[in-house]
Amino acid sequence: MRRDRNETRRLVLRGLRDGFPIGLGYFAVAFSLGITARGAGVSPLQGWIASILNHASAGEYALYSLIAANAAYWEIAAVIFVTNMRYLLMSASLSQKMPRQAGFLRRLTTGFFITDEIFGLGIAWPGTLSSLYLGAAFVLADAMWATGTLCGILAGNVLPAEVVTALSVAIYGMFLAIIIPPARKNRTVAGLVLAAFAFSFAASRLLPGLSEGMRTVILTVTLSATAACLFPVSDGDEDGTEGGMKA
Amino acid sequence: MSQGGIWIAILVAAAVSLAVRALPLTLIRRKIRNRFIRSFLFYVPYVTLAVMTFPAMVDAAVHPAAGIAALFAGTAAAWSGAGLFPVAIISCVVEYLTGLL
Numbered sequence: 001m002r003r004d005r006n007e008t009r010r011l012v013l014r015g016l017r018d019g020f021p022i023g024l025g026y027f028a029v030a031f032s033l034g035i036t037a038r039g040a041g042v043s044p045l046q047g048w049i050a051s052i053l054n055h056a057s058a059g060e061y062a063l064y065s066l067i068a069a070n071a072a073y074w075e076i077a078a079v080i081f082v083t084n085m086r087y088l089l090m091s092a093s094l095s096q097k098m099p100r101q102a103g104f105l106r107r108l109t110t111g112f113f114i115t116d117e118i119f120g121l122g123i124a125w126p127g128t129l130s131s132l133y134l135g136a137a138f139v140l141a142d143a144m145w146a147t148g149t150l151c152g153i154l155a156g157n158v159l160p161a162e163v164v165t166a167l168s169v170a171i172y173g174m175f176l177a178i179i180i181p182p183a184r185k186n187r188t189v190a191g192l193v194l195a196a197f198a199f200s201f202a203a204s205r206l207l208p209g210l211s212e213g214m215r216t217v218i219l220t221v222t223l224s225a226t227a228a229c230l231f232p233v234s235d236g237d238e239d240g241t242e243g244g245m246k247a
Numbered sequence: 248m249s250q251g252g253i254w255i256a257i258l259v260a261a262a263v264s265l266a267v268r269a270l271p272l273t274l275i276r277r278k279i280r281n282r283f284i285r286s287f288l289f290y291v292p293y294v295t296l297a298v299m300t301f302p303a304m305v306d307a308a309v310h311p312a313a314g315i316a317a318l319f320a321g322t323a324a325a326w327s328g329a330g331l332f333p334v335a336i337i338s339c340v341v342e343y344l345t346g347l348l
Contacts, residue, residue, distance in 0.1 A: 162347075
């Protein structure tokens with residue numbers, strides 16, 4: 001499939017534009033992650049590479065904690081699997097937006113791009129997914145993520161604590177920007193978002209031993225399956241909601 | 248952990264993360280026709296993001312009131328059609344200002 005240079009340019013620019021705000025939020029989160037990594041004895045280069053390759057806040061936090069605890073490699077593999085299990089669902093969801101002819105390498109790289117926020121951009125994209133758009137957003141955001149980790153390891157705690165806290169809220173603001181517009185258009189999605197808030201809150205307070213990653217997986221599977229039984233979607237619903245989303 | 252050990256740990260983590268992210272995308276090659284699975288996958292993203300947003304957003308703030316204020320401000324902004332960046336900035340600013348109170 002060929003596309004002209006203008007089209008390529010347009011997709012890349014749009015990806016960079018949408019990736020930048022994500023990267024800003026990432027920088028702040030990764031900075032505080034870098035402070036954790038430094039405590040675990042991770043060098044700046046190691047932290048930078050680990051962030052480029054893993055790019056997952058909960059997963060990396062777990063990784064640095066396990067390194068600090070001198071954990072076994074199989075244990076690291078198991079914990080990373082569980083903390084990142086939600087990406088299995090996101091990847092399955094994105095598979096439905098890939099063009100059918102997409103080959104192995106393109107699918108592999110698109111999978112590598114998945115983070116909570118990049119996935120958000122992916123589902124907000126109307127129709128068949130553009131890997132070029134998603135890739136441009138990812139590369140910029142991931143570079144800022146890795147730079148944030150690097151700076152955190154090098155500089156330690158130089159930003160005022162209030163600023164770091166305020167910046168860490170940015171990620172959740174982005175999540176809201178992704179879920180609220182479709183919730184406004186589709187009552188089932190709205191009800192589901194409210195139910196997810198309620199159950200997530202209840203689980204966090206009643207089952208403090210349950211990790212955030214596991215909570216996300218369990219609630220996502222049960223609530224989505226319940227909604228799929230009670231309110232199955234038709235083609236029209238899916239297109240209507242996705243087409244109406246803005247990111 | 249030794250420096251070499253840390254490198255191995257990083258590579259193990261990277262390999263597992265890549266597998267989790269890429270396996271469904273590479274294995275599921277066709278449009279799923281089953282209505283239940285299609286509906287399930289349609290709802291997944293909203294539930295995942297909602298679960299991750301609350302109460303994490305409130306817990307991340309300096310105190311719960313600042314987090315709730317940011318949550319409402321962000322929701323209102325997104326409701327009225329603001330994009331990713333404006334909603335993120337509004338949430339940060341509201342958290343920062345109410346956090347000072």
